[in-house]
Each structure stands twice: as C-alpha cells, then as structure tokens.
Amino acid sequence: MKNWNEILGNKRVRDVLARAVSTKRLHHAYLFTGPVGVGKHTTAHALAASLNCDQRHPEEFTPNCGQCRTCRLTAERQHPDLFFVEPPNRVITIDQIRQLQKACVSAPYEANYRVVLIDECHAMKEEAANALLKTLEEPPDQMILVLITDQPHRLLDTIISRCQRVRFGALDRQEIARVLPEFIDEPVDAAVLEVAAGYGEGSLGRSVDILQSGMLAERADLVRKISQVEANAPRAWLELAEELSDETQDFEYRIDVLTVFFRDMMLTKRAEPTRVVNSDLQELVEEMAQKFSVQAILTTLDALMSARYRLAGHVNKQLLAEDLVDRLRDPDSRALDRPS
Amino acid sequence: MKIRISSDALSQELFKLQGVVSHRSTLAILSNALLEAEGDTLTLHATDLDISVSTSCTCEVLEPGKVTLQARSLFDIVKNLESDTLELETEENHWANLKSGSVSCRIVGTHADDFPNILDTSSVELFPIATERLLDMIDKTIFSVSTDDSRANLTGAFFKVTDENNLLMVSTDGHRLSKIETPPEDFDPEADIPAALTEGIIIPRKGLAEIRRIVDADDSELSFGLIDNNVVFKTGPMSLSVRLIDGSFPDFTQVLPRESEHRAIAEKSLLDQSLKFVSLFASSKTHNVRLSLSDEGLELYASDPDRGEAKKVVPVEYEGQPVKAGFNFRYLKDVLGAIEGDAVSIEIIDTLSPTLIRDPDREEMLFVVMPMRL
Ligand SMILES: [Zn+2]
Numbered sequence: 001m002k003n004w005n006e007i008l009g010n011k012r013v014r015d016v017l018a019r020a021v022s023t024k025r026l027h028h029a030y031l032f033t034g035p036v037g038v039g040k041h042t043t044a045h046a047l048a049a050s051l052n053c054d055q056r057h058p059e060e061f062t063p064n065c066g067q068c069r070t071c072r073l074t075a076e077r078q079h080p081d082l083f084f085v086e087p088p089n090r091v092i093t094i095d096q097i098r099q100l101q102k103a104c105v106s107a108p109y110e111a112n113y114r115v116v117l118i119d120e121c122h123a124m125k126e127e128a129a130n131a132l133l134k135t136l137e138e139p140p141d142q143m144i145l146v147l148i149t150d151q152p153h154r155l156l157d158t159i160i161s162r163c164q165r166v167r168f169g170a171l172d173r174q175e176i177a178r179v180l181p182e183f184i185d186e187p188v189d190a191a192v193l194e195v196a197a198g199y200g201e202g203s204l205g206r207s208v209d210i211l212q213s214g215m216l217a218e219r220a221d222l223v224r225k226i227s228q229v230e231a232n233a234p235r236a237w238l239e240l241a242e243e244l245s246d247e248t249q250d251f252e253y254r255i256d257v258l259t260v261f262f263r264d265m266m267l268t269k270r271a272e273p274t275r276v277v278n279s280d281l282q283e284l285v286e287e288m289a290q291k292f293s294v295q296a297i298l299t300t301l302d303a304l305m306s307a308r309y310r311l312a313g314h315v316n317k318q319l320l321a322e323d324l325v326d327r328l329r330d331p332d333s334r335a336l337d338r339p340s
Numbered sequence: 341m342k343i344r345i346s347s348d349a350l351s352q353e354l355f356k357l358q359g360v361v362s363h364r365s366t367l368a369i370l371s372n373a374l375l376e377a378e379g380d381t382l383t384l385h386a387t388d389l390d391i392s393v394s395t396s397c398t399c400e401v402l403e404p405g406k407v408t409l410q411a412r413s414l415f416d417i418v419k420n421l422e423s424d425t426l427e428l429e430t431e432e433n434h435w436a437n438l439k440s441g442s443v444s445c446r447i448v449g450t451h452a453d454d455f456p457n458i459l460d461t462s463s464v465e466l467f468p469i470a471t472e473r474l475l476d477m478i479d480k481t482i483f484s485v486s487t488d489d490s491r492a493n494l495t496g497a498f499f500k501v502t503d504e505n506n507l508l509m510v511s512t513d514g515h516r517l518s519k520i521e522t523p524p525e526d527f528d529p530e531a532d533i534p535a536a537l538t539e540g541i542i543i544p545r546k547g548l549a550e551i552r553r554i555v556d557a558d559d560s561e562l563s564f565g566l567i568d569n570n571v572v573f574k575t576g577p578m579s580l581s582v583r584l585i586d587g588s589f590p591d592f593t594q595v596l597p598r599e600s601e602h603r604a605i606a607e608k609s610l611l612d613q614s615l616k617f618v619s620l621f622a623s624s625k626t627h628n629v630r631l632s633l634s635d636e637g638l639e640l641y642a643s644d645p646d647r648g649e650a651k652k653v654v655p656v657e658y659e660g661q662p663v664k665a666g667f668n669f670r671y672l673k674d675v676l677g678a679i680e681g682d683a684v685s686i687e688i689i690d691t692l693s694p695t696l697i698r699d700p701d702r703e704e705m706l707f708v709v710m711p712m713r714l
Binding site: 069073077078080084098101102103105106107109110140 | 489
C-alpha cells in the first residue's frame with residue numbers, strides 16, 4: 001500500500017476526498033471509476049489508513065503516517081475495521097455481501113471508521129447488488145464504503161445513484177516511467193521503461209504487467225516474424241499461430257504489443273514520430289512502415305483489435321490465432337508495398 | 341517473555357478461549373491468543389471482535405513480556421502434556437519455545453501489537469447476579485433467538501431490569517417467543533442501575549451461548565456490567581465481554597396472547613413422547629402437527645401425503661370449548677425441552693391466535709408459539 005502523498009497522479013481526486021474529510025462532508029459510499037491500474041484501489045486503501053491513522057489530526061484530513069500500528073495493520077490488510085470484498089472467481093456472491101453486512105452491524109471495533117472496499121464491484125450479480133442496496137440505503141454510522149470498478153456501465157443504476165462518484169483519469173506517461181522501477185526486481189533500461197509507460201496508455205498497472213511479461217524484449221522478433229513469413233508458406237503461418245497463442249495471458253500481451261507497434265508505424269507514416277511508443281526501436285518502426293501500405297496497417301490493426309476483443313470471451317485461442325494470422329497474411333488486404 | 345507455569349492451570353484457561361478464536365476469518369490474528377506475563381500472573385485474551393474473553397492464572401514470570409500465539413495449537417499442545425511444569429519462552433521473531441518434561445517444541449507467534457485493542461473492563465461498575473439464575477434465563481430463551489441476519493435486532497435476547505426491579509429476558513424469531521421475568525437474587529434493586537439496563541439491551545446469541553459454555557454453574561460469584569456498548573460478565577479471573585446488538589427490540593407485549601380462561605394441563609413426559617411419535621408423520625416441509633383440545637383430551641394429529649397419518653390423544657384437564665390449531669412441532673419440542681417440571685399448561689384460544697405454553701409451577705416464564713395454517 002502507498003502512502004497517501006506518494007500516490008501517482010489523480011491529485012484532483014485526492015484533493016476532493018481530503019477536502020470532504022476536513023469539511024466533515026465525507027459520504028457513506030463512494031464509487032471509484034476509471035481505467036484499470038490508475039490507483040483506484042491504492043487511493044481507497046490509503047484513504048482508509050488516513051481516516052484511522054493514530055497520528056491523524058482530529059479536525060482535518062491528514063495523510064496516513066505509514067508508521068503507526070493502525071497504518072501498519074491497514075497496509076497488511078489485518079486491521080479489524082477494514083473489510084475487503086473481491087470476486088473470488090469473477091463473481092461477488094450474495095454470501096460475501098451478507099458477511100460484510102453482518103460484520104458491519106455494530107460500530108467500528110477500535111478505529112475511527114470502518115472502511116469497506118469492494119473491488120471490481122461490477123462483478124456483483126443482481127441479487128448481491130440488491131442485498132448491498134440495503135446497506136447503501138441505511139448506511140451504518142462511521143462506515144465508509146468504497147466501490148471500485150473500471151466498468152461502471154455494468155452496475156445497477158440504483159447502486160450508482162446512491163454513491164458519490166469519483167472519476168479517476170489516465171496517468172501521465174513520464175510519471176509512470178519514473179515510478180516503474182519500484183515494481184520490478186531487475187533494473188531495466190530507461191528507454192524500455194519509457195516504452196512500457198507508453199504501452200500502459202495511462203495505466204500504471206498495465207505498464208507493470210507488460211514490463212513483467214517480458215514481451216517488450218520479444219517485440220522486435222515478433223514483428224519481424226510477422227513481416228517475414230512468406231505469404232504462401234502455410235506451414236510457417238500455422239507455426240506462427242501456435243507460437244502466438246502459446247499461453248492465453250501471453251497471447252493477450254502479444255496482441256497488445258503488435259497493436260501498439262502497428263500504431264507506431266502509422267504515426268511514422270503520418271510523420272508524427274514524437275508520439276511513437278516504441279521509441280527505442282525507431283529504426284525498425286521506420287523500416288516496417290516502409291514495407292506496409294496505410295491500408296495494410298489499418299487492416300492489420302483491425303484484425304488485432306477484433307482478436308483482442310474476442311480473446312476476452314470464451315474462445316478457442318488456437319483457432320483465434322489461426323484466424324488472426326490468416327487475416328495478416330492475405331496479400332490483397334495486407335497490400336504489401338512490394339518493391340517494383 | 342519467559343514463564344514457568346502449570347500446564348493443567350494453563351490448559352484450563354486456554355479452554356475458555358477456544359469458543360471465540362476463529363479459524364476462518366480473513367483476519368489471521370483472530371485465531372491467536374494474546375499472552376501477557378507480568379508480576380506473578382499470565383493473562384490471556386482472545387476475541388472474535390464481537391465476543392472477547394480475558395482470563396488469567398498465576399505463574400512464575402522469569403521475564404515479563406507479551407506475545408500472540410495460535411490459540412488452538414497452543415491448547416492442543418498444552419492439554420496433552422504429561423508433565424505439569426511447562427516453560428514457555430519467546431524468541432526475537434516472536435516464536436515461542438515450549439519445554440515440558442521430555443517434550444520441546446517451537447510454535448509461530450506474532451508481535452503483541454498486532455492484536456486488536458482490548459476493552460479495559462477494570463472500571464466497569466458491576467452488579468452481582470446469581471450464576472444459576474443467569475444460566476437459567478439463558479436456557480429458557482436462547483432457543484427462540486432468531487438466526488435471520490436480515491433482522492439483526494432479533495438475533496439476540498432482550499435483557500432488562502424492569503420497573504418492578506425484576507430481571508427480564510425475552511427472545512423471539514417472529515414465529516415464537518420466550519420470556520422469563522424473575523426477581524434478582526443477590527442483585528440490589530436499589531442500586532444505581534444504568535439507564536441502558538432499565539431500557540433494555542440485546543445480547544447476541546453467540547454471546548449467550550459462550551456464557552453458557554464457559555461459566556460453570558458452580559461458580560458462585562458472577563457479576564455483570566455495561567461499558568461502551570458491551571455487556572461484561574466476570575467470574576473469578578475471567579471476564580467475558582459481548583458487543584451488544586444496536587437497534588431496538590420490538591414491543592413484544594403486543595404479541596403476548598390474552599390469558600385464556602381455560603388451560604389444558606398435561607403430563608409433560610407423556611406429551612413429549614406423543615409429540616415425538618406423531619411428528620414422524622409430519623410433513624418434512626412444514627413440520628405441521630395439529631393440536632385439538634376438547635373434553636376428550638388433547639389430540640395430536642399429523643399427516644403427510646407421502647407417508648401417511650397418525651394421531652394420539654393425551655389425557656388433559658380441560659373445561660373449555662373444543663379448539664384446534666396447527667404448529668411447527670419443532671417449536672413445541674423446544675418449549676417442552678425448556679420446561680423442567682412434570683406438568684405443562686397449554687392455552688389454545690383459536691386456530692389463528694398465538695398459543696401460550698407454560699410450566700404451571702413456574703409462572704415467571706412463558707412461551708408463545710404462533711399457529712400455522714391447518
Ligand atoms: Zn499512521
């Protein structure tokens with residue numbers, strides 16, 4: 001858990017929350033929305049610590065000290081007045097909501113506030129959401145509920161309307177690159193950190209994931225393979241499909257890596273190289289941009305995005321990979337700029 | 341921390357903690373007990389956040405200190421020791437070394453600060469209450485405490501000091517109600533009773549069950565008091581505090597049926613046996629048994645389309661009009677189980693009204709059972 005003051009980005013959000021505490025206008029229920037990996041959970045967790053910190057100012061908001069017993073137990077998720085709900089298996093069950101309600105009938109055990117964090121709250125099925133509504137309608141004193149989601153459209157309107165909504169935005173790319181080293185074990189080249197920050201598209205979580213996946217190191221190989229396999233060598237294409245879809249998680253990363261790379265090729269073609277994410281592979285981007293027509297790049301991006309979308313559902317990933325590869329190799333739609 | 345202690349004495353105190361240490365909580369610390377050694381005393385604490393137990397025993401403190409240890413494993417180890425002398429010493433990393441006779445072991449522990457704050461009950465104003473009286477009140481009411489968490493105020497027994505300076509305990513789950521009102525023994529009704537007690541408090545079921553489990557009926561000295569929304573019971577070195585349920589208990593006097601002019605008095609053991617027999621034929625869904633009172637006696641009847649039907653007539657003294665009503669036989673069984681006397685009185689008013697059941701020899705308590713559709 002981060003200390004309140006060390007949280008990256010979204011300062012406006014933290015100012016709003018801090019002011020609500022200082023002016024004693026804290027709501028019973030907050031809905032934190034925004035992209036994955038921009039600090040929604042971190043902010044809620046640090047808010048819990050700040051509200052209950054042993055060193056807090058009685059009248060106004062003070063950032064958690066990070067040192068006292070309460071801050072320590074809160075960070076370790078072992079504080080008796082901190083309650084976490086998260087989907088164990090893609091779904092938050094009604095039993096989890098009932099347990100939460102049972103735990104919250106009485107006043108906080110020892111803290112100033114009892115804080116409940118419901119992560120991925122869109123994973124509540126209707127009956128769980130309806131059970132939670134009861135708590136939202138008659139919130140116990142000294143309890144703060146924080147619902148967290150990147151998919152607010154999947155929530156019941158009745159839930160949304162009973163929460164104070166707090167919108168989190170994307171993080172700054174330079175900022176992400178600056179803090180990334182804290183999340184990885186081995187030192188990484190500054191240029192690669194920049195690239196990872198670019199891949200995250202404002203999400204620290206996604207930047208960390210892509211960095212840890214090791215896919216960034218594979219980038220150049222992957223792109224070369226895609227561009228080099230002969231259009232009329234079906235065996236080679238099938239092998240490539242197999243390689244691509246090796247592990248579901250990695251397949252996702254590979255698609256993401258290719259997507260960003262092809263987007264960079266497009267930017268290069270349009271002479272907007274400053275926005276290129278793969279800045280460390282500038283030469284390769286330019287070389288590839290020479291090889292592909294604008295139409296071919298657009299077709300490829302389209303194929304990648306639809307594959308990424310379908311991968312989120314229940315699909316046979318091998319078949320999906322073959323279909324993707326097939327769309328990439330079709331010489332007409334790929335419209336390779338062949339040297340004349 | 342380093343102590344030398346009798347394993348028997350320690351095992352006795354550890355037993356009292358076992359009901360509240362949890363094994364499934366996401367808060368790992370709640371499966372631990374806090375041990376504090378100071379002076380010549382070892383104090384032990386355990387809590388599930390709703391119920392906390394503290395107790396102590398004398399020991400030889402070689403080095404004062406405190407630590408938390410897994411309560412269940414500590415109990416399992418200590419109760420099985422052959423030698424009565426146990427030496428317990430903690431290491432820097434809070435692990436504990438146990439040595440007794442030829443046995444030695446190390447168990448995992450954590451820093452004492454990790455343990456939830458303990459309610460200080462030393463300044464609580466205490467009122468003595470006869471142990472037997474309290475346990476009896478619990479026995480007469482605990483079975484009809486609601487288990488439905490959606491109505492939290494019914495998931496405990498209502499307890500208060502009445503205007504007549506009696507102790508009252510009531511429980512209801514909406515289908516039945518149990519009430520006992522008894523003059524306090526040992527309890528000084530002239531004392532300055534806190535307002536919360538004259539208004540009434542709701543003690544959660546688990547708290548009642550835990551008192552029942554660890555208070556020995558032979559313990560003569562029991563006293564109780566209120567602090568910070570907790571009721572505290574103290575006996576000997578042990579104190580048990582229970583977080584009260586917030587909310588108000590429904591006005592149960594509305595549910596109490598008017599007294600019937602005509603009571604049916606039956607022999608309890610005979611009624612109990614007859615109910616056991618007839619209930620074999622009750623529907624497994626509704627558990628419905630019909631009771632019909634007339635000058636011929638009390639007829640018990642049950643039927644289930646899948647199994648058949650049965651009836652049995654129990655002789656009773658009854659002079660009123662013929663009446664009948666259907667009941668969940670489990671509720672009747674619970675009431676019969678709570679009555680210790682030889683006789684039981686039943687007052688059925690009509691098919692729809694709640695029925696009153698009592699022990700004719702103990703008018704201070706009564707049980708109400710709501711009828712079901714016949
Ligand atoms: Zn602190």
